[in-house]
Amino acid sequence: MQVFRSETAGTVDLAEKIRIKPTGLAAVLFGLKDFARRKPVAFAGGVVLTAAILVAIFAPQIAPHEATDIGVAGKFLGPGGEGTLLGTDQLGRDIFSRLIFGARVSMYVGVVSVMIGITFGTLVGVASAYVGGWTDIILQRLIDALMGFPPIILALGLMAALGASVNNVVIALVVILVPGATRVIRSQALSIKELDYTLAARSIGAGPVRIIFKHMLPNVAATYIVLVTLTLGFAIVVEAALSFLGVGIPPDVATWGSMLELGREHIDKQGWMVVFPGIVIALVVFSVNFLGDGLRDVMDPKLRGR
Amino acid sequence: MQQYALKRIALFFPTILLVTVIVFVVMRLIPGDICLAILSDGEASFTQEELVNCRIELDLDKPLAIQYFDWIGNAVQGDFGDSLWFKAPVMEELGERIPVTVELTIVAMLIAVVFAVPLGIISALKPESWIDYAARIFTLAGISMPVFLVAILIILFLVHVFDWLPPLGYKPLWEDPGANLQQLIFPALALAFYEMAFVARVTRSAMMEIIREDYMRTARSKGLSESVVVFRHGLKNALLPVLTTSGWIFARLFGGTVIIETIFLVPGMGRILIEAIFQRDYTMIQAEIVIIAMFIVTINLVVDLLYGLLDPRIRYA
Secondary structure (H helix, E strand, O other): OHHHHHHHHHHHHHHHHHHOOOOHHHHHHHHHHHHHHHOHHHHHHHHHHHHHHHHHHOHHHHOOOOOOOOOOOOOOOOOOHHHOOOOEOOOOOEHHHHHHHHHHHHHHHHHHHHHHHHHHHHHHHHHHHHHOHHHHHHHHHHHHHHOOOOHHHHHHHHHHHHOOOHHHHHHHHHHHHHHHHHHHHHHHHHHHHOOHHHHHHHHOOOOHHHHHHHHHHHHOHHHHHHHHHHHHHHHHHHHHHHHHHOOOOOOOOOOHHHHHHHHHHOOOOOOHHHHHHHHHHHHHHHHHHHHHHHHHHHHOHHHOOO | OHHHHHHHHHHHHHHHHHHHHHHHHHHOOOOOOHHHHHHOOOOOOOOHHHHHHHHHHOOOOOOHHHHHHHHHHHHHOOOOOEOOOOOOEHHHHHHHHHHHHHHHHHHHHHHHHHHHHHHHHHHHHOOOOHHHHHHHHHHHHHOOOOHHHHHHHHHHHHHHHHOOOOOOOOOOOOOOHHHHHHHHHHHHHHHHHHHHHHHHHHHHHHHHHHHOOHHHHHHHHOOOOHHHHHHHHHHHHHHHHHHHHHHHHHHHHHHHHHHHHHHHOOOOHHHHHHHHHHOOOHHHHHHHHHHHHHHHHHHHHHHHHHHHHHOHHHHHO
């Protein structure tokens, strides 16, 4: 009797657990809490990334000055000089405000190019694996060739041809991000294609569109999310590098890369001009990489060591 | 092995061909065409006649396919056309610049390997020790530091502590080895920084797995000294992943030279690429990108062949 009762109690307990399984916003919060507990450093990286995105969105509300305001205080001031937080540059522009507006460019270019590039790479990878045959062989050779260029060199070639502008930087980034994403997703899609559930779907007469959208894409979703975060840091670095070299974003826009270049020109007069953009770039890239690593470990252990 | 090597070599040619096609296509992405871009640069005005003459001079009036095959035909013979800026064959200028960049890349590679392999091995042999923690923090920081940032921090340090600025005149290695190395050591260090972290990470994780292998236990149990076990049996296998990733490493190093040479005023291929972009010297840009891609694709081929030679397992894959 005792045993029987405890068994029922157990069932009730389980039912209770099932019933209170969180849904909607609660589920998201619960998932975040779980992630924070398992991967605290990666979670911190996510917090920094979120903060950077918020700063980018609300830049005009946060920044004390416009990025282009000349002479808000003296020139070449160190941190704290004349009421500025992080000092001023060679035209007396507020470095703190410029960093905040710089976040707009970095976050916009990084997020947009990664979303387009990885999404396109995923679609091509899945399609290439599904269709197979000559299409697959030719596509893979093309990807081999694209991967034969150091990414920054290919991006420089594209920028030289297209000219400096925000959207052209996005285009250049998409071109250098697609090959890697296609590779990774294709190899995963190839193994999914051979799995029983795909064969079963095909045997009951499912067409290619249904198989690709209902069976293959949902199963590469985890890899997709991991790739997006892991390449975001890389995209931010390449944008900063192009702007630093003066061929990325036009020089009248404040970006972290162009601030670094200005600081390099005046490095003997005011060292802080390179230190702050440097810290911001390193911190954001560091955070995004940690977040990507953590997501990979949690969602897709197979990708480890890639 | 033979079959693997043949297959791998057969893949080399279509890749090279596609590389040239990609560069050719990228250069046709210029809005309008090259002549329009050069002539309309700045506030310069030009006549229709000038435009037509320029197009004839650069063969832009011919069909695309003919332009491509002319370009490739000449390129195979080492003629990449005349620089639009120097008004002389591209290879004349590039020929002097290539050795500088190659030297810089090789020095950086040596620094990275010499420093990172021992670090990775020590870190793997003594996991959770202070040196392992230090190595892991260094590698994580290293792979999050863009190469331009490392370079600028090095210069900032040198300028403010030693009053040092990058020297302007360049001395070739065979003329003045001392001055040459003095000039290249800081750029090479900056370039190598990321790879030090990367190679240390790769070596550490490879060595961690190798330590647990049966042949390591066998080597120890038959009474070999610890150093023989680690160096003869362990190191040899731990270097394999470094070899396989060296294609990526060289690609990144070549990409990095563009930035490093600009910052440290080294007159190599990287700096001339940036200059060519500002000077709208499209023949130079085109030639240089193709040459760099050839380097990388060839290095990848050599790496794959070496790997097949050193690791018999690959032949069955």
